[in-house]
Amino acid sequence: MSGSAMSLVNATTPSSPLTKSSGIAALADIARGLSSFECPPVRAALSRRSTIALGVHAGWAGTLVRAIDLPSPGIARSRLQSEGTGSVPKTLAGVTGEQISAYPGVAFSAVSPDAEQPKPVNKDLAAMRVGYGQQGADGRYDDADLDADQLSDGWLPLMRRWLEDAVEAGVPEPNAMTLGTVDEHGHPCTRTVLCKGLSADGVLFFTNYESDKGRQLESVPYASVTFTWVPVARQITVRGPVERVSAEVTDEYWHSRPRGSRLGAWASEQSRPIASRAELDAALLHAGERFPVDVDIPVRPDWGGILIRPAVVEFWQGRANRMHNRIRTSQAGGSWTVERLQP
Ligand SMILES: Cc1cc2nc3c(=O)[nH]c(=O)nc-3n(C[C@H](O)[C@H](O)[C@H](O)COP(=O)(O)O)c2cc1C
Numbered sequence: 001m002s003g004s005a006m007s008l009v010n011a012t013t014p015s016s017p018l019t020k021s022s023g024i025a026a027l028a029d030i031a032r033g034l035s036s037f038e039c040p041p042v043r044a045a046l047s048r049r050s051t052i053a054l055g056v057h058a059g060w061a062g063t064l065v066r067a068i069d070l071p072s073p074g075i076a077r078s079r080l081q082s083e084g085t086g087s088v089p090k091t092l093a094g095v096t097g098e099q100i101s102a103y104p105g106v107a108f109s110a111v112s113p114d115a116e117q118p119k120p121v122n123k124d125l126a127a128m129r130v131g132y133g134q135q136g137a138d139g140r141y142d143d144a145d146l147d148a149d150q151l152s153d154g155w156l157p158l159m160r161r162w163l164e165d166a167v168e169a170g171v172p173e174p175n176a177m178t179l180g181t182v183d184e185h186g187h188p189c190t191r192t193v194l195c196k197g198l199s200a201d202g203v204l205f206f207t208n209y210e211s212d213k214g215r216q217l218e219s220v221p222y223a224s225v226t227f228t229w230v231p232v233a234r235q236i237t238v239r240g241p242v243e244r245v246s247a248e249v250t251d252e253y254w255h256s257r258p259r260g261s262r263l264g265a266w267a268s269e270q271s272r273p274i275a276s277r278a279e280l281d282a283a284l285l286h287a288g289e290r291f292p293v294d295v296d297i298p299v300r301p302d303w304g305g306i307l308i309r310p311a312v313v314e315f316w317q318g319r320a321n322r323m324h325n326r327i328r329t330s331q332a333g334g335s336w337t338v339e340r341l342q343p
């Protein structure tokens with residue numbers, strides 16, 4: 001425990017003011033992790049935040065040390081300077097919770113005043129927030145509350161209706177869905193694919209079977225897909241076992257694709273590394289030479305459809321205060337149950 005650091009603590013009372021030099025020395029001790037700093041406001045700030053700032057004030061009278069909740073050092077500095085007391089801090093020390101716990105029984109260590117602090121929360125991102133559900137003055141929503149009775153005919157009619165609503169609302173690529181698979185280590189992988197079929201059998205997309213997702217679904221044949229339609233405050237997640245579709249189904253869809261999409265599928269060894277963009281462009285040119293415009297481009301043999309057979313389907317509708325509606329239907333032993341989940 002450092003004596004000067006203790007005097008810094010004492011200096012929070014008017015009876016033991018610090019000199020400028022002893023204050024800075026004390027802060028230096030804190031910065032070296034020597035201090036046992038028991039200042040209650042600092043402790044309180046630390047219990048709420050992972051980072052705080054300490055300021056030694058230029059006036060050297062009254063309160064010499066302040067604890068400030070500090071999402072980032074920049075914020076603390078501006079907040080201190082805007083306090084209007086005329087006592088602008090000469091030194092700021094950012095302190096992280098992790099550094100504190102490295103000194104058991106010691107209040108904290110600190111980094112140098114102007115060192116770049118890690119910012120686990122970016123304030124611009126943290127401020128991005130959309131309140132869901134359009135509420136009128138009477139507090140009512142302009143769309144009916146999602147409830148279990150909307151699934152009385154099963155998941156398919158409601159999912160179709162929501163897709164149509166997303167199209168009508170002008171959601172770009174409303175058939176885009178985030179596909180989750182599991183890799184050989186049991187780790188989740190996600191990426192976007194386009195839903196090209198929706199029927200009682202399930203949700204269909206097309207891909208390269210030798211891609212990462214294709215191989216992952218081969219070894220763990222179970223997938224999760226999520227449609228996110230932010231403009232209409234809705235989301236649907238479908239989970240279930242997967243299977244490849246027949247060659248006929250793939251063939252029919254393949255031949256409906258634009259020539260460019262078909263050549264692209266031939267040109268790309270999907271998910272494999274390639275040295276440069278130039279090599280990729282060359283591969284497309286090569287595919288174009290191999291399949292001239294007047295020649296049918298056959299289905300690439302390792303390309304085709306994958307059907308997700310729904311075992312669990314969850315409908316989500318955004319509501320104010322994060323009190324959303326969630327209705328989940330799931331199949332067990334041949335029958336479907338419907339339940340409401342907490343948001
Ligand atoms: C909007 C959008 C739609 C996409 N649709 C497909 C698709 O239908 N099939 C596909 O294989 N990749 C699609 N992709 C590319 C995939 O997201 C992914 O990059 C690619 O399939 C390789 O994934 P993998 O390496 O995990 O297998 C799409 C990407 C975006 C952004």
Ligand SMILES: Cc1ncc(COP(=O)(O)O)c(C=O)c1O
Nearest residue numbers: 193194206207257258261262270
């Ligand atoms: C790599 C890849 N494959 C397939 C698709 C689906 O394309 P299409 O709609 O032409 O079948 C996409 C769509 O973005 C894609 O990026």
